[in-house]
Amino acid sequence: MEKLLQMKGITKRFGDITANDRIDFELNKGEIHGLLGENGAGKTTLMNILYGLYTPDEGEIYINGAKVEIKSPHDAIKLGISMVHQNFKLIQSHTVIENVALGLKDTNFFYPNRQIEKEIRTFSEKYNFKIDPNVPVWQLSAGEKQRVEIIKAFCRKARIFILDEPTTMLTPNETRDLFRLLKFLREEGISVILITHKLDEVMNICDRVTVLRGGKKVGTIDIDRVDKDDLARMMFGQDIILKEREEYSISFDEDIVLEVRDLTVFSDKGLPAVKDISFDIHRGEILGIAGVSGNGQRELIEAITGLRKVARGSIKILGEDVTNVGTKEILNKGVAHIPEERMRVGVIPSMSLEENIILRSYDKSPFSNGILLDYSVISEYAKELISRYKISALDEKIPAGTLSGGNIQKLILARELSISPVLIIASHPTQGLDIRSTQQIHELLLRKKEEGCAILLVSEDLQELMDLSDRIAVMFNGTIRGIIDIDRASIEEIGSLMVGV
């Protein structure tokens, strides 16, 4: 195998944190190379260095055996390296063609728009990868925007594609199309570096993997020589029992906890985002909501938690009408909310862990006597939750914003579940989290179900919905396209309902 890229002894420090510690990384021509590791292992940092976004403190990079200096993405692109970020860097008002043209500005290639349109169409046909060159980017879904980024990289004649968690917001069909494309590219000698937390994807598509842990490289290994358990062991330094749901069966009580009837809610633009939706969630039931984001899920959750006005219809919790009564009153009925935007809505990043933990109960006994806060009680309570929820943090006084993604999510769960909720509203509770944090959160939710909580679970991860839900409702264009019992559900069927088929 031809060595296309070598990164040697890469070290990158941020203050006291060594995000990359003398990492060696090699990439062959025409391979799909997985880059794995728990949250905070240093994957994105290493790729940001390769793409010229960060300068390493130590280490060297070689391409085809020759040492190169990559001081900016401009340098990286000239060397044939392209990165598809999670937050796309496209210009919304421009068309696909115009965005691709802008992407060529930093390269040696220049084509008129007509030529670019032809390239896009050829690419799209050759690889069966659909994209309409003439639509403005704002009209595209997340999956389609990702396609534009990939075509941009292709038109730049990239030889190395870096994809950082590319499948988090794709439908199953989009993921399948993406992987098919990556295999085509591999045949043409292009190399792909794929960062993902999904081990099935790794086993399915990668030739080799490199695993990082705590900023250090654990090893690089051929995929033929490992299974998922081996990978998990390399990632976490210990055995992780990878649980799969044994049988898809439904179990819940008859009592209705949440009743939603004929609900209509408007978006920020004043258009109907939720259209005449009705459903119930019972005691001990997990109702999954599947759907491509932007199909009304966010507005539905906001209406149920009182953050958005209900235009028509009603919401009842344990038989009591809570339509348009306000967030505080709804939450006080025993509703736990695990929001989509962890840093903006879920925690106050500048406040300490203990202050975040008592956000919902700081004005109540035993934390307050009505006037003053009792910090010794608060601190004891916070310590107990930190240990019970396995939040890894120096102590309870540090600001919440310094925690890693998985630990922030556990902090929110600790606070929300400690109120003994009757109803849990969870939006994308494990998005971006590594398998260990994901499992811990799944176990917490299943325990609450056992205790009789009703749970509304919104997720774009169909496997997660299949693993946890009793029933799955598919949202498309503001309506529910069907509620399917889990023992009759298939990923393919849900995938097609998600795109309105």
Ligand SMILES: Nc1ncnc2c1ncn2[C@@H]1O[C@H](COP(=O)(O)OP(=O)(O)OP(=O)(O)O)[C@@H](O)[C@H]1O
């Ligand atoms: N710009 C930055 N400033 C300070 N610290 C940073 C910065 N970028 C990363 N870090 C720290 O470096 C470490 C590695 O982070 P990195 O983002 O590379 O992890 P990752 O493996 O991509 O994790 P994840 O799976 O959560 O995306 C973490 O401890 C992170 O907090």
Ligand SMILES: [Mg+2]
């Ligand atoms: Mg990352």
